[in-house]
Amino acid sequence: MRLSRYFLPVLKEDPAEAEIVSHRLMLRAGMIQQLAAGIYNWLPLGFRVLKRVEQIVREEMDRAGAIEILMPTIQPADIWKESGRYEAYGKEMLRIRDRHEREMLYGPTNEENVTDIFRRHVKSYRQLPLNLYHIQWKFRDEIRPRFGVMRGREFLMKDAYSFDYDFAGAKRSYEAMFVAYLKTFRRMDLTAIPMQAESGPIGGNMSHEFQILASTGESEVFYDRAFEELDLSGEEIDIERLTGLYAATDDKHDPARCPVPPERLKKARGIEVGHIFYFGTKYSAPMGATVMGPDGREVPVEMGSYGIGVSRLVGALIEAFHDERGIVWPESVAPFRVALISLRPDDAACAALAEGLYEKLEAAGIATLYDETEERAGAKFATMDLIGLPWQVIVGPRGAKAGLVELKSRASGERWELTPEALLQRLAA
């Protein structure tokens, strides 16, 4: 992408309304723009990151056996009356009337909707287990939308719903999601700690929030120091060990009953990026979502639901990856991989080298943002540092004469002088 043709409205000044670094950097880097409180436009750079995060979430859901569908944002109130949540939900739910005065709502979540799909089509235990998910915008009329996309009113969520014949099956489905979540966050270079959370009416320890540690996090969390020594990088994830270690959010943590001795207990702040829970027949029983068992008896299906804050993750990633000059994207979610900076587009040799390189990078499928504008060098570097692409390739007139370009790592600041061929080889590896 040529910067001269792109839409990247970066801000020179720090926006006054931004209280935390990710919000400030997203506004400054031209990733988002607020339309109303807690409601944002996703501008091209931000949208590219959102799509990459979404794609990682999707791939790990698919790998875990969940099946993607798409449910609408607008739902009829009827199904929420069936589950009893229409009254219970309160002011967070945006209630709407259509032209026929029918009660509708903008979905804050989709348990009722997915239970309705299930009850229409699934009748036998033989069709189970089933896990349906979608990645769709939600609306919650939060009292205090803040921190940009971290606590929005409209936000993008991945929500999956599992259906099983019995508790043993539901537990397997829950654990599959637990593992998929760890893999999902790990692929984004994030370490998320699974924490015991307030579980639904059915209890047990079958509710976990996945928290990323960050000083700006909204939740207060407590965890066993042993988590810091844990290696979560392998393909095999030891669920028993993980759920055996103590970690809890403040609403669940009870100092009097905490099994971890004080010297091993860490207190920190966290950003909740995911929440999974098992809730049994809470929706299936009132909504009549039953299946026939092997004994010929009909039973309400066992369910769980599994959310990931896709748009919140974009902010959380920046909280985890930034420095004083701007964002430092990990490769896994970077909007472009390479920032190609032509320092002197008015110099024939420099321009020719940069143009040639740009074509080769594109041909190699390496997503490149190419600054071929007439800006001065200092401003070019400042912008590229701000938007944080992992690799900067700098083409200047002196190097161009010698047939060399400079490669710089945004994260470490290391630099290498390379021929264009060597550079391409290195980036392809």
Ligand code: ATP
């Ligand atoms: P929170 O405690 O942060 O309000 P929640 O418990 O209401 O979250 P869930 O219903 O579990 O959230 O939703 C699943 C995920 O959606 C959360 O883990 C979070 O990552 C994300 N999420 C929830 N509310 C918001 C919001 N207002 N803005 C952005 N993301 C959100």
Ligand code: MG
């Ligand atoms: Mg929660």
